[in-house]
Amino acid sequence: MNALARLGMVSESPSENQTMTTVAATAVSSEPAKDYFVERDGQKFAGMHLLIDLWGAKNLDSPALIDETLCAGALASGATILHSHFHHFSPNGGVSGVVVLAESHISIHTWPERDFAALDVFMCGACDPYKVVPFLQAAFGPSTIDIDEQRRGLLKP
Amino acid sequence: MNALARLGMVSESPSENQTMTTVAATAVSSEPAKDYFVERDGQKFAGMHLLIDLWGAKNLDSPALIDETLCAGALASGATILHSHFHHFSPNGGVSGVVVLAESHISIHTWPERDFAALDVFMCGACDPYKVVPFLQAAFGPSTIDIDEQRRGLLKP
Numbered sequence: 001m002n003a004l005a006r007l008g009m010v011s012e013s014p015s016e017n018q019t020m021t022t023v024a025a026t027a028v029s030s031e032p033a034k035d036y037f038v039e040r041d042g043q044k045f046a047g048m049h050l051l052i053d054l055w056g057a058k059n060l061d062s063p064a065l066i067d068e069t070l071c072a073g074a075l076a077s078g079a080t081i082l083h084s085h086f087h088h089f090s091p092n093g094g095v096s097g098v099v100v101l102a103e104s105h106i107s108i109h110t111w112p113e114r115d116f117a118a119l120d121v122f123m124c125g126a127c128d129p130y131k132v133v134p135f136l137q138a139a140f141g142p143s144t145i146d147i148d149e150q151r152r153g154l155l156k157p
Numbered sequence: 158m159n160a161l162a163r164l165g166m167v168s169e170s171p172s173e174n175q176t177m178t179t180v181a182a183t184a185v186s187s188e189p190a191k192d193y194f195v196e197r198d199g200q201k202f203a204g205m206h207l208l209i210d211l212w213g214a215k216n217l218d219s220p221a222l223i224d225e226t227l228c229a230g231a232l233a234s235g236a237t238i239l240h241s242h243f244h245h246f247s248p249n250g251g252v253s254g255v256v257v258l259a260e261s262h263i264s265i266h267t268w269p270e271r272d273f274a275a276l277d278v279f280m281c282g283a284c285d286p287y288k289v290v291p292f293l294q295a296a297f298g299p300s301t302i303d304i305d306e307q308r309r310g311l312l313k314p
Contacts, residue, residue, distance in 0.1 A: 085242065
């Protein structure tokens, strides 16, 4: 089964979009391999992954608003948008979707009948995933936001 | 900005694909609102979300193999595939992508230069996200798999 052809799409040729940490200039002819892991607070890891739960939220049945909100948040975080896809369900009006970034992704799944949405915001490189949060507050007006931060690919000291 | 038109796609009309818990038959004319949260082990929540880190893994630079593996795992879990999208990066060969499901999503981001991949498998309804794991083991042969299970949208008793 080749779902690339059947359901979606795949980039045919590699791009240079992957965010990278700064590589020191070198005068020798054989450059060191690039290292795409990031360093922060003395830790080295692949990327920051926020699991965000919205409770008491509104406007969770609008794919257009959700798309606009997540893309605006992604750009504010410093990310590059590669692709987005949203699906609208019946009868509850729930929305599932994802924004694929050069620096990972943002996903959302909504349950309007419970005023609940589950998001994850995964970003590597210099992007700040917390900059998505004010856009969620403005668009969905949740009474409560729970945020769980994971550092994916954390290297052991 | 309308990224729906610019970058991706959105389902124009709601579908009936959302997985639902069983709703008891009723003889009254006004049916109760459907409840898409699931119950397991005495807990009620929106869905199971696994954060999976692969270390010492191979074949992380092949979007076709990754797509095939994630779609096979999704089907084995009992999920319905709506859409998939993968992107291939240069120069490291890393792959980013997602499979959007009627029951949420699977995402992957790979760092072949470190033999590392970060996945998340989010499934609601009766699907079992752990059934994806054997497909990851077979395709990528990791020396270590770290799995963190989150129950998203867990209702307080």
